[in-house]
Amino acid sequence: MGAEQIRRWESGALAHAVTDPFGQGPLPWLRGSEQYFGDTGQVVPWYADPTLARGGHGGPRSADDVHRQIKGFASTGAVAPGEAIDFHITVDPPQQFSVDIYRIGHYAGDGASKITTSPRLPGIVQPAPLTADRTVSCHHWWLSWRLQVPSYWSIGAYVAVLTTLDGYRSHIPFTVRDSHPADLLLLLPDITWQAYNLYPEDGRTGASLYHAWDEDGRLLGEEDAATTVSFDRPYAGAGLPLHVGHAYDFIRWAERYGYDLAYADARDLHAGRVDPTRYRGLVFPGHDEYWSVPMRRTVELARDQGTSLVFLSANTMYWQVELSPSPSGVPDRLLTCRKRRGPGKPALWREIDRPEQQLLGIQYAGRVPEPHPMVVRNADHWLWDATGAGEGDELPGLVAGEADRYFPRTALPEHRRRILLAHSPYRDSEDVTRHQETSLYRAPSGALVFASGTFAWSPALDRPGHVDLRIQRATANLLDRICKRD
Template identity: 75%
Template sequence: MGAEQTRRWESGALAHGVTDPFGQGPLPWLRGADQYFDDTGLMVPWYVDPALLPGARRAQEPQPRPVLGRPRTSDDVGGQIKGFAAGATDLGGSLDLRVSVNPPQEFTVDVYRIGHYGGAGARHVAASPRVSGLVQPAPLVAGRTVSCHHWWMSWRLQIPSHWTPGAHVAVLTTADNRHRSHIPFTVRAGRAADLLLLLPDVTWQAYNLYPEDGRTGASLYHAWSEKGELLGEPEAATTVSFDRPYAGAGLPLHIGHAYDFIRWAERYGYDIAYANATDLHAGRIDPTRYRGLVFPGHDEYWSAPMRRAVERARDGGTSLVFLSANTMYWQVQLHPGPDGQPDRLLTCTKRQADAPPSVLWRELGDPEQQVLGIQYSGRVPEPVPMIVHNTDHWLWEGTGLQDGDALPGLVAGESDRYYPRVPLPESSERVLLAHSPYRDAKGAARHQETSLYRAPSGAYVFASGTFAWSPALDRPGHMDERIQRATANLLDRICKVH
């Protein structure tokens, strides 16, 4: 599409991605000029005009184009290839992929499992034959809710029982090799493990603006006006559907934070099982079977069943590890989809003018600090150093850090802190491990804190209070050996607790 049409509306990736200083993160099948704007690591769709990016270099540079022979990412205007599937399945199960291809042509599916794999970041585990592609019906729209539940199944992926559970991505490529898109999914396993990693698919869907077409797409943050302008929360959706592709490249915002933790943890051999937040909500997993639950990325939206399950696990001795900020902020409800499938619609009224009062956990009498030990404070306009404290604590052992030392760029995106007037969880010990000043977008003085406490059950609860912790584990350009060591100290202690 032309530059004029591009400027008519801003994509959701542009609206949100530029506030995430780490973007999606490097993935082995996404390396190339068609995905990365510059050396900051910020990933934006190929069709976004670089001149629109805040802080972009003003030099007249040519729009990045794919390397010859390399497919470019599909966009939601042309819908060259887009697809979705259920968010998770079990070993021995199957996954139905629903894919739209425009113009109609055959396509292929390559499946990758995320992991360290000698630094490659993923392993190719399956490939489809050529699959017939068609243009699926237009998304159904009810109010601001967009759903593709009526799309035909395109291909069924059988999950062999010998596969390794984990985070996977199906990469869709058109037969002419011109366009590509992605479908992330999780393979669960029934076995117990030391740690259970929970991928935040509820939060991912809250941010999903599909389709980014300037007309019909909507998330819990944005929707489009009749003129193609990007509207804010008062005009956004109150209900969004899981039955639709993710916008842009087909990868959720912040998914790279989860992949950063996975690559690092698998490199060092931690015993990990995998599930999604929707599995926690539906009771498909028993969190008390694990020594620790790990929440690796931005995990803002929680249903009551999710929170109660985690509280029961903590009170039964299961430790909790929250590696991002702004966790457990909004309370949401999950409802059946139009076809009767459970938990396919996500509702959060937020602050719309014609909706009931907001549903912040803290405004409902259940502040998130009662689980996390700290809670959301605000956005961090630019990354600032994390100032460490209580470095004689075992979490900082072996890092070489002293009180007052600064870890550059470790407070970024959003931050949490301790609220003295908000009740704390019961604990036998509690410590704040960082206290980092910064200024918000209005210039007001703020600070971030990192928290650890031990529940009466013996469970540890750690909250990093920043978006930058997971990228510091295994994100090129952001890795910090001291954060890696501190995280290892934490997980080692959790895994050895009986």
């Protein structure tokens, strides 16, 4: 393809679009005109400038993986106040750039707040990514900027917004965490984000656990994809993970209503940095498909000790993964999932004789090609109190993306009471009728375990065009009960 022509072709985002029917470009977190197509055909996100927010033209443009105008990654996923986080950034052509740090939250409807701005920084063209057996890594990039996180910063989900002098823009998400007790711990699914990352989306070298390219620039499927991916690289496209908006939808809603939230990411859970006894509930707000053995062990122990679990998506804990150090020895920078390839044990939890349903109460059933209504079941249950939802009512568009259901031949977790709160027919890609289900059970410890069984739950909390007041109320009923230990 011509060097100047960016094909919005078989990109990772488009390849996976079927699993995210809420398509709002890379970043549905600030209000106003949420997306704008720049002169390259790339989506330019929200805050680029007030003119763009009103639908005007001009202003910053979104960087891409072909020209690499500005791209970067962070040395770690989560950092505590008082610690430093390193950013490794490439700029082409070399020029000055700046970094604006935003924190995601409600902020009177804005959705994020600018916390600080870097000085003007010198930008260089970093070396080409290294590739080995389809694993792409930029661990050899020079340090561009070190951010010392002040001790007074609020914990939360943050985004570094990179902007070149000539107006190109990219993003790096990161988390600020601490270990103080809170009612709820929000776990950002950074392991799943990386599994889907096709950087560089250039038609040649990029690879995820789903896709890679052949020498003619054709997108290949899972059988030819990477088995190991690196965290030492930017996210493809505008620099934000696929499905990142699902977590941000929950954060905006929960902070608006004053829930006491702590923050961590999936690698914190994996590495043993999460003490579940400090929290009344663990919340998994978005698509959280890839789990390591330590992640599952910690979460099952949390449930058995009385910490509630809230899963607000579908297809959770489907693949078993391993994390290993980078070539320089930094822990948990490489993610490996063999899928169905090569010797050794299978990588699906349910094929290792540890089905997800034994933790979640339901498990992954398949994709939902077109959104369908969620059909309310057991409307007299407290989850549906004050929602106005009646038995058999249909909540439009709430079964979307992917769906879970109860598998009768798979063992349920030990429980005191277990109930299905939705039973919703939908048509799969073969036009066969399937059913989505939403599950809640109380473990012997008293912990509640909720699984929404659909991708559409978090967007229904605060995504423009997808808000459902009944889902907002039901979620509040659940979290209020967990926080009060009812």
